[in-house]
Structures are given as C-alpha cells and as structure tokens.
Amino acid sequence: MTDRGILIVLSGPSGAGKGTICAALRQQMPNLVYSVSMTTRAPRVGEEEGVSYFFRDKEEFKRLIEEDAFLEYAQVYDNYYGTPKQHVMDLLSEGKSVILEIDIQGAMQVKERFSEAVFIYIVPPSLDILSNRLRDRGTDAAEVIDKRLSKASSELALAHRYDYIVVNDVLPDAVEKVASILRAEACKIKRNKEKIQYIYKQYAK
Amino acid sequence: MTDRGILIVLSGPSGAGKGTICAALRQQMPNLVYSVSMTTRAPRVGEEEGVSYFFRDKEEFKRLIEEDAFLEYAQVYDNYYGTPKQHVMDLLSEGKSVILEIDIQGAMQVKERFSEAVFIYIVPPSLDILSNRLRDRGTDAAEVIDKRLSKASSELALAHRYDYIVVNDVLPDAVEKVASILRAEACKIKRNKEKIQYIYKQYAK
Structure with a gap:
C-alpha cells in the first residue's frame, strides 16, 4: 500500500531564504530526500x-x-x-518524497515536465528586506544585488503558476508552513488511492 | 489585504472521531470559528x-x-x-475560517453549493476499530451499530469527492494532520491573491 512519493519544488528569488528553510526541514523531516x-x-x-x-x-x-x-x-x-x-x-x-531547491526558471521547467509536483514559492516579506538580506550576505557586488532585486520583482509575476506561497518573514513560521504543506499534500485523496482501496477492502469484508 | 476565510468541512462516518478532532483543534487553533x-x-x-x-x-x-x-x-x-x-x-x-463538522450526506450537499470549501474525510483505520469505538461509546444498540458500519462501508466510496483523507489512528497525529491541512490551505496561491498583489506593489516601487 505504498503510494508514490511527492516531488516538492521549493523555489523563489535569490535571498528569499530557500536554502535556510531547506536546512531546517532536513532536521525536522529526516525522511525527505534531497535531489x-x-x-x-x-x-x-x-x-x-x-x-x-x-x-x-x-x-x-x-x-x-x-x-x-x-x-x-x-x-x-x-x-x-x-x-x-x-x-x-x-x-x-x-x-x-523528494525536495528540489531551485530558482524560478528551473521551477517553470519542472512545471512543464512534471506538473504533479508541488510548487512552493518562497517570498521575502518586502523588497527592502530582500535588499538588506542580499547586502548582509556580503557575497554580491552592489550591481549584482540590483540585478537580483529587479529580477525578483519580475519573477513575482510568475507566482500564480505555483501551488503555494510562503512569506519568509519569521524563519520558524516559514519552516512550519512548508512542513505543513508537505504533511497536507501527503493527505490528498489523489495521493492515497492505494490506502483508500486497502481500507475499503477491510470495510467490505 | 484580507483574503477570504476558508470553509473547512470535516466529515466522515459516525465513530470516526470527528468530534474529538474538532475539540482538539479548538484548543490548538483558537481563531477557527465553529459554524x-x-x-x-x-x-x-x-x-x-x-x-x-x-x-x-x-x-x-x-x-x-x-x-x-x-x-x-x-x-x-x-x-x-x-x-x-x-x-x-x-x-x-x-x-x-469556519469549520463544519458534518456527516457525509451533509458534506456532499455543501460540495454542490460551495465547492471552494476544503473537504476532509476522517476515516477510522479499520472496520474492526470503528466497530469497537461505536460499542465503547455505549450509546447505540447493536442493530444501530450494524447499520452504522454498513453505512460507513458504502460511504467510503464517496472519499474520492473529498480533497483530503485523514486516517484517525493515533488522535494527536490526526489532529496535527488536520491542523497542517488548514495551515497549508492558507498558503494556497489562490487564497493569497491580495497578499501577492500587496507584495508585488512593494516590489514594483
């Protein structure tokens, strides 16, 4: 009665905190596999x-x-x-269940090839906060940061192609939301056909 | 930027534990409104x-x-x-967000009138366990219990019309699953159009 695993695509603009959320999830959900x-x-x-x-x-x-x-x-x-x-x-x-942590362009490619995946858009609460985060990382030059910010703005227009949006304001809250999405998706009827069939057979005895 | 609340329909056969799950949710999510x-x-x-x-x-x-x-x-x-x-x-x-705890027939009526609701099917792990629970309640005569059991069996065939299935095996796990579904549904893109619009405007500044 093993149903298929779930492919979770965690995506969002650079600086949204995808990596940090993934690292926290790894701790919390040791059964998740990272692609x-x-x-x-x-x-x-x-x-x-x-x-x-x-x-x-x-x-x-x-x-x-x-x-x-x-x-x-x-x-x-x-x-x-x-x-x-x-x-x-x-x-x-x-x-x-497999988690993919990729950028928006990559996520849109996955969407075309495997639309059954669960698409989660991680978004920083505001452009100011995103801008601060990118600066605090100290890995990018000012002009690279400007490019990332304008990219983030245009990419937000693609949010409607995702299933869920998680605003990464307070990290533990964002992690809890992503974990909830994974638990909820595992309860979807369409992902439990075999389990339902199994229970049904028990009932029909 | 207030998006609409979510109507959650918690349903399942008599003895599945809907009421107990609802009572636990009330403690855990005080903002939920009970219809x-x-x-x-x-x-x-x-x-x-x-x-x-x-x-x-x-x-x-x-x-x-x-x-x-x-x-x-x-x-x-x-x-x-x-x-x-x-x-x-x-x-x-x-x-x-409003929670409705109703039987399968009621849920099917809601489905016709308000399909945007979130439909959760609570199911006992097996017919034996359901049978024991109904007997332990001590409120129904043996023939009423038999009727409930055969009804539960035929009603399981309607599970495919629901969005989620939660097997009520261990109560705290079932409660956590329902709570996760509520948190996940609140992150659905379609329920956050206003919030996305709001962030987008910030970004576009």
Whole structure:
C-alpha cells in the first residue's frame, strides 16, 4: 500500500531564504530526500560523486539534454547544472518524497515536465528586506544585488503558476508552513488511492 | 489585504472521531470559528440561541429550505437540522475560517453549493476499530451499530469527492494532520491573491 512519493519544488528569488528553510526541514523531516544535481563543473575539495553532485563532462551533459533527461537545467557561465529526471522518478516510485531547491526558471521547467509536483514559492516579506538580506550576505557586488532585486520583482509575476506561497518573514513560521504543506499534500485523496482501496477492502469484508 | 476565510468541512462516518478532532483543534487553533447550526428541536436546558443552535420553528425552517438558505440540511426523525449559508458566508467575508463538522450526506450537499470549501474525510483505520469505538461509546444498540458500519462501508466510496483523507489512528497525529491541512490551505496561491498583489506593489516601487 505504498503510494508514490511527492516531488516538492521549493523555489523563489535569490535571498528569499530557500536554502535556510531547506536546512531546517532536513532536521525536522529526516525522511525527505534531497535531489542531487548534475553538473559539468569540476569537483571541489571534499565534494563526492552522487552526494554533492553527479559530475559529468559537457559532452555527456549535452547528450542528456538531447535525450530530455533533465527535469530542469541551466547553463551558468561556462558550466551546466541540472536535475536528472530518472534519479528523481526512481525515488518517487519507491514512495520517497523528494525536495528540489531551485530558482524560478528551473521551477517553470519542472512545471512543464512534471506538473504533479508541488510548487512552493518562497517570498521575502518586502523588497527592502530582500535588499538588506542580499547586502548582509556580503557575497554580491552592489550591481549584482540590483540585478537580483529587479529580477525578483519580475519573477513575482510568475507566482500564480505555483501551488503555494510562503512569506519568509519569521524563519520558524516559514519552516512550519512548508512542513505543513508537505504533511497536507501527503493527505490528498489523489495521493492515497492505494490506502483508500486497502481500507475499503477491510470495510467490505 | 484580507483574503477570504476558508470553509473547512470535516466529515466522515459516525465513530470516526470527528468530534474529538474538532475539540482538539479548538484548543490548538483558537481563531477557527465553529459554524452554528439551525434546528427545529426545542432548546435543552443550558442551550443558548445563536451559540448552541439557532432555534427556529418548522414553518420558518421549511421556508428557508425553499429559499436555498442552507449549505446543507437534514431531517432527523421529526426535526430539521441545517447549516445557514448566510451566517457562514459573512464569517468568510470577514476573513475568518469556519469549520463544519458534518456527516457525509451533509458534506456532499455543501460540495454542490460551495465547492471552494476544503473537504476532509476522517476515516477510522479499520472496520474492526470503528466497530469497537461505536460499542465503547455505549450509546447505540447493536442493530444501530450494524447499520452504522454498513453505512460507513458504502460511504467510503464517496472519499474520492473529498480533497483530503485523514486516517484517525493515533488522535494527536490526526489532529496535527488536520491542523497542517488548514495551515497549508492558507498558503494556497489562490487564497493569497491580495497578499501577492500587496507584495508585488512593494516590489514594483
């Protein structure tokens, strides 16, 4: 009576706090599986094949793109990054729920290829707060931050293509909301056909 | 930026534990409003108009049925019971979420009249457990229990018309699942159009 796992797409503008929410969820829901991405960039010290990333050369990556083997992929400067479809599908078939933490463009690609996924949009409560967060991170130059902010603004227009929106104002609240969404989705009738069938048979005895 | 409240229909066979779950939710989510039913039966000692029930005579109740003023209603022996539509709609407009604890037949009536409601099916883990619970309650005769059991079996076939199913195996787990569904539903994109619009305007500044 194992129903299929759920693919959860956690997405939102850079600085929304996706990564922090994911890290907190990892603690709270140890059964969630985090998808491993594929990349053409070289492994860094300490990175492990199949754990940090699946490392492949560009030729192989491009061949896989041709074969439609990715749920989503992107070229970032000189390298490719993507989510291998088969890897995720295998986990879902085993009844495991998989979480993907990706940007808006990636999420829109997943939407086209696997619309049954659950799409959660993480949004900072205001542009000012997003701006402060990006500055506080101290990893981006001022002009990069400006680009991210204007991108965040245009990307919010895509929120209607998602299933849920979680405003990341107070972190524990946002984490609790995402966890609630996962628990609720697991109760959806459409995800429990086998369980209902099982109970029904018991009842019909 | 107040979005509309959510109408939650908590339903399931007699003995599934709807009432117990509702009572626990009341503690956990004090902002939830419990719909007040209308009835033609006489008030019992201690019952208050507008709190326990709206008490009306049969003539008035029948007139309201004619006017399609109920989300659902039923005749039980010589009396009528129903959920007044306007009362619930007013609460929802104020942004309050309302919970209805009703039987399957009632839920199916609400589904026809207000399909935007969230329908949760509470189901006991097995017929044996349901049977034990009904016996332990000690309120029904053996033949009434048999009738309830066979009704529960046929009603499970209607589960596919619901949004969620919650197996009431361990009570605190079931309560947590229902609470999660409410929190998740509040994050649905379709219920946050105004909030998204508000954030969007901030961003567009």
